[in-house]
Amino acid sequence: xxxxxxxxxxxxxxxxxxxxxxxxxxxxxxxxxxxxxxxxxxxxxxxxxxxxxxxxxxxxxxxxxxxxxxxxxxxxxxxxxxxxxxxxxxxxxxxxxxxxxxxxxxxxxxxxxxxxxxxxxxxxxxxxxxxxxxxxxxxxxxxxxxxxxxxxxxxxxxxxxxxxxxxxxxxxxxxxxxxxxxxxxxxxxxxxxxxxxxxxxxxxxxxxxxxxxxxxxxxxxxxxxxxxxxxxxxxxxxxxxxxxxxxxxxxxxxxxxxxxxxxxxxxxxxxxxxxxxxxxxxxxxxxxxxxxxxxxxxxxxxxxxxxxxxxxxxxxxxxxxxxxxxxxxxxxxxxxxxxxxxxxxxxxxxxxxxxxxxxxxxxxxxxxxxxxxxxxxxxxxxxxxxxxxxxxxxxxxxxxxxxxxxxxxxxxxxxxxxxxxxxxxxxxxxxxxxxxxxxxxxxxxxxxxxxxxxxxxxxxx
Amino acid sequence: xxxxxxxxxxxxxxxxxxxxxxxxxxxxxxxxxxxxxxxxxxxxxxxxxxxxxxxxxxxxxxxxxxxxxxxxxxxxxxxxxxxxxxxxxxxxxxxxxxxxxxxxxxxxxxxxxxxxxxxxxxxxxxxxxxxxxxxxxxxxxxxxxxxxxxxxxxxxxxxxxxxxxxxxxxxxxxxxxxxxxxxxxxxxxxxxxxxxxxxxxxxxxxxxxxxxxxxxxxxxxxxxxxxxxxxxxxxxxxxxxxxxxxxxxxxxxxxxxxxxxxxxxxxxxxxxxxxxxxxxxxxxxxxxxxxxxxxxxxxxxxxxxxxxxxxxxxxxxxxxxxxxxxxxxxxxxxxxxxxxxxxxxxxxxxxxxxxxxxxxxxxxxxxxxxxxxxxxxxxxxxxxxxxxxxxxxxxxxxxxxxxxxxxxxxxxxxxxxxxxxxxxxxxxxxxxxxxxxxxxxxxxxxxxxxxxxxxxxxxxx
Numbered sequence: 023x024x025x026x027x028x029x030x031x032x033x034x035x036x037x038x039x040x041x042x043x044x045x046x047x048x049x050x051x052x053x054x055x056x057x058x059x060x061x062x063x064x065x066x067x068x069x070x071x072x073x074x075x076x077x078x079x080x081x082x083x084x085x086x087x088x089x090x091x092x093x094x095x096x097x098x099x100x101x102x103x104x105x106x107x108x109x110x111x112x113x114x115x116x117x118x119x120x121x122x123x124x125x126x127x128x129x130x131x132x133x134x135x136x137x138x139x140x141x142x143x144x145x146x147x148x149x150x151x152x153x154x155x156x157x158x159x160x161x162x163x164x165x166x167x168x169x170x171x172x173x174x175x176x177x178x179x180x181x182x183x184x185x186x187x188x189x190x191x192x193x194x195x196x197x198x199x200x201x202x203x204x205x206x207x208x209x210x211x212x213x214x215x216x217x218x219x220x221x222x223x224x225x226x227x228x229x230x231x232x233x234x235x236x237x238x239x240x241x242x243x244x245x246x247x248x249x250x251x252x253x254x255x256x257x258x259x260x261x262x263x264x265x266x267x268x269x270x271x272x273x274x275x276x277x278x279x280x281x282x283x284x285x286x287x288x289x290x291x292x293x294x295x296x297x298x299x300x301x302x303x304x305x306x307x308x309x310x311x312x313x314x315x316x317x318x319x320x321x322x323x324x325x326x327x328x329x330x331x332x333x334x335x336x337x338x339x340x341x342x343x344x345x346x347x348x349x350x351x352x353x354x355x356x357x358x359x360x361x362x363x364x365x366x367x368x369x370x371x372x373x374x375x376x377x378x379x380x381x382x383x384x385x386x387x388x389x390x391x392x393x394x395x396x397x398x399x400x401x402x403x404x405x406x407x408x409x410x411x412x413x414x415x416x417x418x419x420x421x422x423x424x425x426x427x428x429x430x431x432x433x434x435x436x437x438x439x440x441x442x443x444x445x446x447x448x449x450x451x452x453x454x455x456x457x458x459x460x461x462x463x464x465x466x467x468x469x470x471x472x473x474x475x476x477x478x479x480x481x482x483x
Numbered sequence: 484x485x486x487x488x489x490x491x492x493x494x495x496x497x498x499x500x501x502x503x504x505x506x507x508x509x510x511x512x513x514x515x516x517x518x519x520x521x522x523x524x525x526x527x528x529x530x531x532x533x534x535x536x537x538x539x540x541x542x543x544x545x546x547x548x549x550x551x552x553x554x555x556x557x558x559x560x561x562x563x564x565x566x567x568x569x570x571x572x573x574x575x576x577x578x579x580x581x582x583x584x585x586x587x588x589x590x591x592x593x594x595x596x597x598x599x600x601x602x603x604x605x606x607x608x609x610x611x612x613x614x615x616x617x618x619x620x621x622x623x624x625x626x627x628x629x630x631x632x633x634x635x636x637x638x639x640x641x642x643x644x645x646x647x648x649x650x651x652x653x654x655x656x657x658x659x660x661x662x663x664x665x666x667x668x669x670x671x672x673x674x675x676x677x678x679x680x681x682x683x684x685x686x687x688x689x690x691x692x693x694x695x696x697x698x699x700x701x702x703x704x705x706x707x708x709x710x711x712x713x714x715x716x717x718x719x720x721x722x723x724x725x726x727x728x729x730x731x732x733x734x735x736x737x738x739x740x741x742x743x744x745x746x747x748x749x750x751x752x753x754x755x756x757x758x759x760x761x762x763x764x765x766x767x768x769x770x771x772x773x774x775x776x777x778x779x780x781x782x783x784x785x786x787x788x789x790x791x792x793x794x795x796x797x798x799x800x801x802x803x804x805x806x807x808x809x810x811x812x813x814x815x816x817x818x819x820x821x822x823x824x825x826x827x828x829x830x831x832x833x834x835x836x837x838x839x840x841x842x843x844x845x846x847x848x849x850x851x852x853x854x855x856x857x858x859x860x861x862x863x864x865x866x867x868x869x870x871x872x873x874x875x876x877x878x879x880x881x882x883x884x885x886x887x888x889x890x891x892x893x894x895x896x897x898x899x900x901x902x903x904x905x906x907x908x909x910x911x912x913x914x915x916x917x918x919x920x921x922x923x924x925x926x927x928x929x930x931x932x933x934x935x936x937x938x939x940x941x942x943x944x
Contacts, residue, residue: 027495028561034488097590100489101573101865112562112636130591132867132902174862194655194907201861400662401635404562406593441593443904446655446780449662 029102029106030273037104042093042264042299045084045257045371047306052374053480056332056343061477064342071243072250074156076147080258086385089261091143092150098142098175102131103265107273108438113402114422121425123418124279124356125438126270126297127405128474132198133168135408135440136293137148137253140262141165144251145172154247155179159209160235161188162362162410163195164440165253170202179248180204183237185210185364186358187228195444209234216240216338230354231290231365249479254290255335255369256342263296268437271300281312281435283421288316288325288384289362291369297437298381305380312435315338315421316376316384317413319392321359321460324349324368325384327467330377333367343475346373350470356460360448362410366470377482387416388459395419408440409448490567491734498565501552503725503760506545506718508596513835514941517575517793517804522938525803532704533711535617536566539767541719550722552604559636563592564726564848568734569899574863575883582886584879586899587731587738587758588866593659594629596869596901597754598714602626605712606633608901615708616640616816620670620695622649623823623871624902626654626714631663638642641665644672644698646825648689648818656905670695672803677701677799691815692751692826693757697799711848715751716796716805716830724757731896732761742773742896746884747847748874749777749786750823752830758840758898773896776882777837778874780853782820782921785810785829786845791838793938794828802938807834807944810923811931817921819910821849823871827931838943848877848922854913856880857903870909 045051054063069078080089091099107120111122128136148156155178160166166182173180182204189196189208196206209229210217216236220227227233235252246291253259274280284301286294294316305311313464318325323346333348335341348367355364366375375381396412399405407415418436425432442449451457488731494554506512515524530539541550550714552560571584589597608854609617616639621627627643634641643665649670650657657667670690671678677697681688688694696713703711714720735741755777766772779786794809796802809828816825829837836842850870857873859880860866868876879897887894903910 029493029563102490132861132865171865176864194910197907197911197914198867198904200914201858201867203862274621397662400593401664404593404632404636405660406662443595443655443659446658450654450658453658453661 026109026277029108029110030277031106032104032269032273034100036272037099038091038265038268039096040088041261042268042303043051043083043086043089044299044302044306045263046087050378051084051372052131053345053482056067056477056480058343072239074144074147074151074153074249074251076151076366077144077251077258080261081256092146095142095146100469102138104269105130110403113399116398117419117422117426119426120429120431121422122433123422124274124435125317126149126266127438128266129408129438129441133164134443135164135168136263136266136296137165137168138171139265140253140259140292141172143262145169145176145178148249148251149176149178153178153249155181156249156251157181157238157242158251158253159183159231159238159325161185161231161364163188163192163199163444166199167195169251169253170199170204173204174202181241182206183209185209185229185231185234191447192444209237211237214240216340220337223379228357230337232337232351235336236340239336239340254292254365255367257371258368260295260371264299266296266437267299267301270297274435279433282432283315283434284312285317285414285417285434285436287363287410287437287439288318288368288372289410290365291372293437293439295369295372302380305400314381315417316381317359317417318384318386319359319363319413320386320388321462322349322355322364323386324366325376326386329471329474330373330482331474332482333474334478335367343477344370346370347376349467350473353470353474357462358458359389360451360457361392361411361413362408363413385417387413390452390457390459392416393449393457405438407438408441408442409445411439411476487738489569489572490569491738493565493730493734495556495561497733498560499552499726499729500557501549501753502545502722503729503764504550504722505760505763507548508764511839513831514806514943517938517941518861519804522733523797524557529817533700534708535605535608535612535614535712537612538605538712538719539838541722544805547740547812553607556603556607557750563599565730566591568731571864574860577859577863578880578883578887580883581890581892582883582885583892583894585735585896586882587727588899590869590899590902594625594632595904596625596629597724597727598626598629599632600726601720601753602629602633604723606630606637606639608713609710610637614639614710617710617712618642618643618703618714619714619908620692620699622646622692622825624649624653624660624905625631627665628656630712630714631660631665634665635663642702643667644695646670646690646692646695652908655838655907660711670698671835672698677702677801679896681798682850689818691798691800693735693812696797697801700797700801715753715826716828718832720753720757720831721830724753725760727757727898728760728762729836731758735896740894744776744895745773746776746778746875746879746895746897748824748871748900749779749829750871751826751832752833754898754900756830756833763841775842776878777842778878779847780820780874781847781849782923783810783816783825784847785827786837787847789934790932791834791943793941793943794935796828804938805831808837810928811934813934814931819919819921820850821870821912821918822853823869824874845849846878851913851918851920853877854910854918857863865901868899869903870906
């Protein structure tokens with residue numbers, strides 16, 4: 023067999039034609055979304071005022087195993103997919119490890135991340151339902167860029183509520199989004215009721231994804247021909263992101279490889295859910311499967327230190343209640359945290375898989391260790407990773423170094439979700455030695471837990 | 484035949500194993516480099532104190548048609564090559580043109596441009612000659628990033644003199660270069676004799692590539708174990724960049740396509756020389772060939788308004804005299820010029836090919852038109868182009884629109900040399916309507932021409 027190449031691209035003819043809906047293979051579904059007004063399970067129709075209808079259908083569909091990717095979306099994917107599966111020969115050499123390290127690199131598109139996979143499907147659904155535009159929030163800016171690109175392609179207006187601290191730290195990311203024709207509003211803003219309330223309570227806040235979501239939803243539901251879309255957490259987003267894992271699994275099969283370890287970073291869970299999709303099916307069907315590790319920031323540790331409980335998806339408490347690992351919807355990561363993955367909760371599907379032991383482990387890492395890994399990876403592999411992705415790099419390197427000690431020849435697959443070109447301020451802080459770590463105390467976390475809502479009849483733990 | 488894909492990647496087995504040296508096929512070579520101390524042709528050995536010896540040999544070799552790419556360099560190329568050949572279906576649709584538009588996209592690596600192709604070979608040569616490090620200059624920062632990546636890979640120290648205005652406009656580009664372990668010095672600086680002289684004469688200058696070259700050369704020749712390398716203009720750089728054109732031609736052949744037009748942006752000429760390499764061989768051998776267009780900024784119009792004359796490669800007048808189209812080595816583009824391609828001269832090989840009619844046309848475009856094209860291209864193709872590359876986009880779009888008028892189904896190939904993630908300030912200026920155009924007056928250009936040196940016995944025009 024020929025030596026495995028550095029970068030392996032699937033042939034266009036081998037690209038997925040359908041999303042894989044791993045809920046269809048789960049023996050037990052997560053508890054239902056709850057409508058906070060009635061404290062009863064939310065119905066698909068309850069979401070129609072907020073999201074495009076097609077998205078609501080996907081959100082509630084836990085029986086259709088394969089959901090066809092519309093041809094216009096597949097066509098759009100072909101402009102930047104397949105993403106390469108990369109064998110990290112140079113990193114292996116630098117580490118001196120007997121492990122084989124692969125990564126699926128989703129950063130080689132202008133949005134700089136995997137988010138475009140879901141943005142394309144959402145923009146298509148919104149457009150085909152006759153909407154004029156959509157609203158959304160963005161934190162690091164990757165989702166906003168991705169959606170702006172997709173909206174430019176499918177011909178939709180877009181308003182992006184961007185977490186204020188990100189908008190300040192990343193003016194150029196803002197400019198990219200504007201280049202694709204979208205409007206940016208730093209959040210919290212005075213353009214919404216919920217934004218004005220948050221500003222009154224916390225005038226100096228740098229914002230959070232939770233705040234920005236609340237504003238974007240309000241802007242959508244108060245306008246006749248716009249709806250809201252969201253780049254993470256939702257079951258439907260994980261569905262779209264399954265293209266990552268399906269491509270990765272097919273490519274690994276073509277290379278005659280099966281990973282022992284699959285490692286993904288986890289903020290809201292979209293990348294992780296997509297990356298593991300193909301192999302998680304093996305696990306769900308009782309076959310041989312890899313060991314799955316979710317990696318999160320020590321400063322925003324929803325899986326490792328959060329509660330498995332019902333919580334709002336946003337700070338403004340206007341979303342349904344979601345069954346998930348959460349730090350409480352009012353949790354704001356420390357301002358010194360530059361590593362992304364700032365969301366207070368975790369996708370209900372990922373939460374359920376983790377709770378039931380299908381995801382084997384969650385690991386929290388400190389940001390200085392993450393940037394240390396990012397710099398080593400840059401020099402070895404010649405790719406400047408996003409801080410988010412670097413969480414997975416950190417753990418992949420740690421596991422490869424363990425193999426060096428034990429001599430085990432494990433095959434490691436991790437998700438390199440994106441590039442860090444718009445995160446250079448954080449890199450500069452790291453180089454200048456002024457980056458610090460922050461681990462919330464139990465008492466600080468307790469404040470978040472105290473705000474959790476109990477849903478009678480639906481105990482989670 | 485299957486529909487041509489959006490992105491076409493050559494198989495690794497089809498990648499070039501040798502650089503194509505188009506000088507070997509030129510009926511007439513350009514006039515010799517002149518040693519300004521003797522006013523006689525420079526010898527290969529004259530360059531040994533400045534450049535790695537291997538590079539000097541390539542610089543003077545105009546007879547070896549194919550020069551093998553060293554295996555470690557080919558191996559490094561495999562980490563980011565082949566670059567995709569992209570069919571611009573979406574741009575064609577937006578323009579409503581019957582033309583078929585292809586572009587060779589060199590921006591999908593962390594340096595964000597084609598410069599890495601040459602950086603890899605130079606770093607390898609320097610390392611194999613036992614040097615501790617190299618020095619260089621960078622303007623927009625792409626070359627500095629590329630060389631920093633290559634030096635990190637091959638284990639060399641690197642000091643980069645970065646044009647001051649670029650360092651100020653692009654602090655994050657600086658941070659990327661530092662992430663790869665290189666040292667950055669904004670130029671002109673007080674670390675060199677020539678820098679101090681320039682600062683005394685023009686204390687407020689934003690610098691220029693010419694100044695930065697002078698400083699980097701001085702830093703190299705005054706140090707025992709470092710040499711200088713340069714990312715453009717040199718014959719050897721064009722040689723390395725031939726991988727672009729060789730890959731493009733092979734890919735086009737596999738798709739059963741032959742371009743009517745080949746369009747490249749031209750600053751120092753490295754991209755253009757590389758892009759046209761494969762097809763220029765057809766022209767030089769008297770076969771059917773495309774029409775070649777070089778595109779340059781109206782604010783720095785060396786081909787369209789410069790003199791074909793001997794000139795220094797740098798402002799400090801320490802390089803040999805090069806036979807080239809030039810605006811005079813003291814020419815500084817207007818400070819409002821954000822579009823890159825700021826170099827006062829043009830590669831001797833490109834100059835000769837243009838002078839002798841092998842390159843059919845040079846066209847100068849104004850930067851607001853360039854950014855207009857860049858934005859339209861972004862929205863259509865989902866790639867945020869570098870301002871430099873956008874010069875070629877502008878002309879490719881203009882030619883495609885001509886086809887719309889005439890109904891001609893031309894096949895257009897242009898070079899998309901890089902991405903614009905670090906040029907967002909210029910994009911912001913364009914969005915905000917504060918970008919202006921600048922076309923130097925004849926009188927302004929005359930000042931540059933007045934500084935040109937005559938070389939007895941070597942008339943050029």
